[in-house]
Amino acid sequence: MATPALIDSHCHIVFRNFEEDLDEVAARWREAGVQSLLHACVEPGEIPAIRALADQFPEMRYSVGVHPLDTEHWREDTLEVLRQAAQADDRVVAIGELGLDLFRDKNLDEQLAVLRPQLDLAVELDLPVIIHCRDAADPMLKELRRRQEQGCCPRGVMHCWGGTPEEMHQFLELGFFISFSGTVTFPKATPTHDCARQVPQDRFLVETDCPFLAPVPRRGKRNEPAFVASVAARVAELREQPLERVAEDTTANARRLFGLP
Incomplete structure (x- = not known):
């Protein structure tokens, strides 16, 4: 049976731990059926290297943005840098990875000051956003609901969903997709398992977030895009559906959200 087509909707292969064997990593993701991948950006200094990777791998698209744990990279000209990078290359299909993270840092006001102009930029450029939200569902929902009321909430x-089903349904009500990473394969990730069972078929994606969060049975090792197949397989188990169905749904959803090939 042919390997079902998959999309890794969030990865980071610009990191140094891929320098030695990137061609082999690419061969493995192609063998695993990964037809497209979206490389997330965490700060503007990465953009030239990510762009070079997109030149090297035609199946790659990417985002531009500033991660909530990288607020120190925000400068007076950062918004213009992101705008120009997005407008200069049609392979930029999203703004992000942006968001809020109150697990590691407590500087909510500083994170909001970096988040808000990026959300505005996404609306301006009509691009979707990639949201990182850890221990911060309440302030994130508050920000997005305010924007929805004002007619300026991006899609x-x-x-890397890790919230509760209740939180998930609130983000779904705002029109957002939910993306599952290797955490869905962890035995004790019960809320994530419940979310994978409940999410509508037209509103979920799969990702690796590599090199982080390698799925079982590779937990603790370097993650890579090929391992998105393990994520999809576990989601299929939880949903009691064939892997082919989950691959078909998540591929269609990623293409619809990001305009991926």
Whole structure:
């Protein structure tokens, strides 16, 4: 049976731990059926290297943005840098990875000051956002609901989902997609398992977030795009559906959200 086509909707292969064997990593993701991948950006200094990777791998698209744990990279000209990078290359299909993270940092006001102009930029450029939200569902929902009331809330995805089903349904009500990573394969990730069972078939994606969060049975090792197949397989188990169905749904959803090939 042919390997079902998959899309890794969130990865980071610009990191140094891929320098030695990137061609082999690419061969493995192609063998695993990964037809497209979206490389997330965490700060503007990465953009030239990510662009070079997109030159090297035609199946790659990417985002531009500033991660909530990288607020120190925000400068007076950062918004213009992101705008120009997005407008200069049609392979930029999203703004992000942006969001809020109150697990590691407590500087909510500083994170909001970096988040808000990026959300505005996404609306301006009509691009979806990739949202990182950790221990911060309440302030994130508050920000997005305010924007929805004002007619300026972008579309997008809650990446590397780790919240509760109740939180998930609130983000779904705002029009967001939910993306499952290797955490869905962890035995004790019960809320994530419940979310994978409940999410509508037209509103979920799969991702690796590599090199982080390698799925079972590779937990603790370097993650890579090929391993998105393990994520999809576990989601299929939880949904009691064939892997082919989950691959078909998530591929169609990623293409619809990001305009992927």
